[in-house]
Amino acid sequence: MxxxxxxxxxxxxxxxxxxxxxxxxxxxxxxxxxxxxxxxxxxxxxxxxxxxxxxxxxxxxxxxxxxxxxxxxxxxxxxxxxxxxxxxxxxxxxxxxxxxxxxxxVERAPAQARQRALLRTALPSPLFGPAMRMGQAVRGLLPESLKAKVPERREPGRWPRTSHARKVLLLEGCVQPSMAPNINTATARVLDAAGIQCLRPRGQGCCGAVKFHLADDAGGRAQMRANIDAWWPHIERGAIEAIVVNASGCGVLVKDYGHLLRGDKHYAAKAARVSELTRDVSELLPDIVAALADRVRPHAGVLAWHAPCTLQHGQRLRGGVEEHLAQLGFTLRPAAQEAHLCCGSAGTYSVLQPELSLQLRERKLGHLLGESAAERPAAILSANIGCITHLQAGTEVPVRHWIEVLDETLSK
The missing domain is CATH 1.10.1060.10 (Alpha-helical ferredoxin)
Known part of the structure; x- marks a missing residue:
């Protein structure tokens, strides 16, 4: 062209x-x-x-x-x-x-500009956690449209205290600790059982995706630099082998830090190194399988598998979760059709484009749940907090992160 x-x-x-x-x-x-x-x-x-x-x-x-x-x-x-x-x-x-x-x-309409500014400001804010807890406390009184955005409160469970020679940094995210805190603690427990210690460095926060994808270029890059500053002492002294991300939407952006900050003379080299070290937690599954094969008591039912776009298209990680969980005895069933198509979550898309988002969700759930009660899975597994929350709002079937289910099946 x-x-x-x-x-x-x-x-x-x-x-x-x-x-x-x-x-x-x-x-x-x-x-x-x-x-x-x-x-x-x-x-x-x-x-x-x-x-x-x-x-x-x-x-x-x-x-x-x-x-x-x-x-x-x-x-x-x-x-x-x-x-x-x-x-x-x-x-x-x-x-x-x-x-x-x-x-x-192009100047946006005032209402649209306010909505986008609120999302840019609120989601990565330290105040998001307290606000979510307040919403969960009165969840039963909320209108259905808002209730769908406020998941039921979940307990995070214990964080392992064991020290291991193998160490990784774990990006906790901005909304995940409030909306689904068990995903991070389950990640830490599974990796601990596999002989890998998760560190949570002070100063890390939102990956930058919310601001960056809502056209706040400067704000998004500032959050990227803040994360690099929080991670760099561990990287510089060779204390960790990877930066692990268990939300594929965050992972695809962190893997792109090197590209996004390539013009920053102070951060370009550091950002490139961060991108090299970043791994979706599913990329550690070969080590997890090798270490835990004799400790897993797999889920008895059929589990539907939804691969987020940020995992299969953004990070080009396809088939790994299915292959390795099958090795541990799980039965994962992909969507009957259109497994490659988006569920409609897409970060803030479900808020900004609700009609299209809901159409895509219903289409995706139809393929995941099957046409009859006999085909209905025991749960839907995914790998991104946005997809999990979005899909759960449309079905009574539990929607979980795959690592939560793996954690629950480990013999303690």
Missing amino acids: QTHLAPEFQNTLEGEEAEAILRKCVHCGFCLATCPTYQLLGDELDSPRGRIYQIKQVLEGHAPTRETQLHLDRCLTCLNCETTCPSGVEYGHLVDIGRQVVERK
């Missing part, structure tokens, strides 16, 4: 990156078949190829409109298109650039 960047984008980091990505696109349209919003809306402007054209026009000097902004907002950033693309177009990086540029040029 030929491009002619407007002067304001020439010789800039974002302009050069966008131009390189655009030149890879050959207009083939393979991406349309796997784009969730195109599947629902049938409008090419709501497909990767259509959005690429719109971003190209903006970078070439055409004035974007609120309609342009809407089409970019509707993108789930599921990256299914990157998995499908035969030309290696880095669509995720391009849409990030496009959104940042359009946000600077």
Whole structure:
């Protein structure tokens, strides 16, 4: 695809990156078949190829409109298109650039601007935890739309105190400790049983995804730098072998720190090292299986498996959870159809685009739950707090992180 960047984008980091990505696109349209919003809306402007054209026009000097902004907002950033693309177009990086540029040029409607500002501010805030606890205390009184965003309170269980020679840093996240605290403690317990100690460094916080994907570029990068500062003393002295992330949505961004901070002379090298060290917890499953095979009493029922987009498309980790849990005796059943399509959670998407999000959730749950009671799984397993919360709001079947279920089946 030929491009002619407007002067304001020439010789800039974002302009050069966008131009390189655009030149890879050959207009083939393979991406349309796997784009969730195109599947629902049938409008090419709501497909990767259509959005690429719109971003190209903006970078070439055409004035974007609120309609342009809407089409970019509707993108789930599921990256299914990157998995499908035969030309290696880095669509995720391009849409990030496009959104940042359009946000600077198009004023949002006041109500929409306030909603996005509230999400950017509230979700990564230290006040989110107390607010969530208050919501859980009065959950039964909340309207259904809000109740769906407030999961029932769960106890975190114990944090292991054993020290091991093998150590990893564990990113606890911003919303997960309040919404599903047992995921972090279960991770620590499973890794402890496998001879790996989880450290929780002071100063770490939100991975930066919430702010960054809501067009607060500076705020998101500031959170990335804060995490690097918290992790770096452990990395510098060689005290840890990995940074472990158990929310795939956070993991895909932390693995991208090296790219996102490549232009920062103070953090570029450190960010690249952080990206090299980052692992989704499922990447430790070979070690877990080897260490715990004789201690696991697997779940007796069939468990449906939902692979988050950030795991299968963003991190390109496919089949690992299913393969290794099967080695431990679990029976995991993938979605009957469309296992590659997004569930509609996509970070803040379920709040900002509720109609499309709910359509995608119902479609996903239909494939996970089966057509009859006999096909219904004992639970749905996933690997990302956003997907887990979103899916749970649509079904009575328990939706859990796979590591919670593994933790429960370990003989103590």
